[in-house]
Amino acid sequence: MTAPVRRAGVFAILCTLALAVPIVGPQAAAPIAAVVLLGAFVVTDGPLFDLLAYPGDYEDNRLYGLITFVLAGIALGLIATTFSLSITVFVGTVLLIGYGNLGEQLARTRTDDDVVHVTAFSLFATAAAVVGGAISMSFEYGPAVAESQLPTLLFLAASGALLAALLRDVLFLYDDPVVMLSVGLLLWLLAELESGLGTGEILVALAVTVALGYASYALETASIAGMLTGILLGLLTIVLGNYGWFVVLISFFAIGGLSTKFRYEKKERLGVAEDNDGARGSGNVLGNAAVALGAVLGYAASSAALLPSNPDPTLFLFAFAGSVATAMSDTLSSEIGSVFEAPRLITTFEPVEPGTDGGVTWQGELAGIVGATVVAGISYALFPEVGLAGAAIIVAAGFVGMTVDSLLGATLEGTVLGNQGVNFLATLSGALICALLVLSFAVLG
Known part of the structure; x- marks a missing residue:
């Protein structure tokens, strides 16, 4: 058993102590956290230090990784006991991080494939959170x-597992305290919303999204971070x-991803091709889809x-469609319009070099429309409340x-905003x- 696996196993056991809450x-569980935190300060060398230490801990001979991990757990526990964050979410989040990391470290002993590492983390994390949440809920409310x-x-x-895997991919491997708090806050929000789906339906949803996400990675239209985000x-x-x-x-992800590959060699020659062979990362995905996600959350809330004031949920549906239509328009106008070598700056209509920010072509504008x-056509076909007028909007x-x-x-x-901010x-x-x-139109009509 390798040192990272042993360390991950000990951390998973420590995370299991969250079930004490x-x-x-909470009152009886607090001394347990205090003892673990005190031990992390006291142990500065020896076999136990070597077992628990992350590589960066050796510089100061202090278990900073364990200390910050325990402090993050304490902070999340205080939120759970003080505000409306449920104990079930607290326990599930802590177990998710600990056992997900154990699964990933076990996978690393078998293969160097990053997709396998992410998969192992997500599976172990999901299973641990479900089991831990069920145990917690059984003690609180009954089986x-x-x-x-x-x-x-x-x-x-x-x-939570998907968000944790994503954050661990885009942050550092040892930033689990940040990951824990981020996952806990997301699950706090999601726990307040009603899904209305059964276990089988959620498993099907997972299968569909994972299959399509992996396809985007296999087709090299998304990086691992982009795949997880999607x-x-x-x-x-x-x-x-x-x-x-x-x-x-998904129509945006599919068509937008494929448009990135459109005449890619020419885009490379012109210097306007997406980096990483056109594979889009989490920043690009979130830059284009964060507003859509906000609309989904608004609709559910x-x-x-x-x-x-109880706004009409239909407004969030149109906000969602409008944001996706914008993302699709912008992506197609950029990816298709960039292969034409006579763009003009939108503010002055002066000719500019291909790839210049704000440069447009009539071909790109047409592709965007x-x-x-x-x-709009997909929305009209799937949502009766859209109608022809809604599609035109x-x-x-x-x-x-x-x-x-x-x-x-x-x-x-380039001065105030980056591409994702735009x-x-x-x-x-x-x-x-x-x-x-x-x-x-509702007011007028």
């Missing part, structure tokens, strides 16, 4: 309640929205009457958002325009 109560809440436990566990977004969209929402979202029309919102992206690119990108603001403008136009 639902079993014996019958725990059994009835299995779909919710599975959804929360899988969502899977998490897809799962949340299916569970909190429905498959119709997911089809709209509105449907559960958790928002003030087609992209928005595709999203979605196209208009996509075009406006694409234009905002170009204007921001010509004026602020994408976020453009999709936000598309979402807001779509919702406002729907409201305006």
Whole structure:
């Protein structure tokens, strides 16, 4: 057994102590955390130090990795006992991190394949969170309640595992305290929302999103981080929205990803090709889809009457479609328009070099309008509440958002904003325009 596996095993055992909170109560569990924290300060060398130390701990002979991990757990526990974060979510989050890391370290002893490492982490993390959550809920509310809440436990566990795997991929491997707090806060939010799906339906949703996510990685249209981000977004969209929402979202990922490969060799010669052979990372995925995710969460919160003034959930549907139409329009206009060598700056219409921020071509603008029309057509086919007028609004919102992206690119990108910030603001403008136009037509008609 390697040192990383032994260390991960000990950390997993320490994480299991979180079960003391639902079993014996927060007051009795606090001394356990205090003893572990004190021991981490006291042990500065010897076999026990070597067992628990991360590579960076040797510089100061202090178990900073363990100390910050325990402090993160204590912080999450205080939130659980002070605010509305449930003990079940607290226990599931802590076990998720500990056992997910153990699964990943075991996988590393067998293969160097990063996809296998991520898969092992996610499977171990999900299983540990479900089991830990069920035990916690059984002690708090009884076995019958725990059994009835299995779909919710599975959804929360899988969502937390995916977020943790993503954060561990884009951060450092030893940033588990940051990962723990981030996962706990996300699950706190998701636990307040109603999914309405059964265990089998959530398993199907996981299978669908994982299959499509891996396909994007295998086709080299997404990096591992991009794949994980897409899977998490897809799962949340299916569970909190429905498959119709997911089809709209996946149409962007599929068509947008393939458009990146369009005449890729020429884009490389012109210096406008996406890095990493066109594989999109988590930043690119989130820059284009964060607003859509916010609309999904808003829809679920509105449907559960958790928002003030109880806005119509349909508004969030149109905001979602408007943001995706913008992302599709902008991606197609950039990827297709960039192969034409006569772009003009959108603010002055002066000729500029290919790849210049804010440069547009008529071919790219046409491709962008087609992209928005595709999203509008899918929305019209899947959502009866959209209608022809709604579809036209979605196209208009996509075009406006694409234009905002170009204007921001010509004026602020590279100085005030980065590419992902521009994408976020453009999709936000598309979402807001779509919702406002729907409201305006509702008032007028």
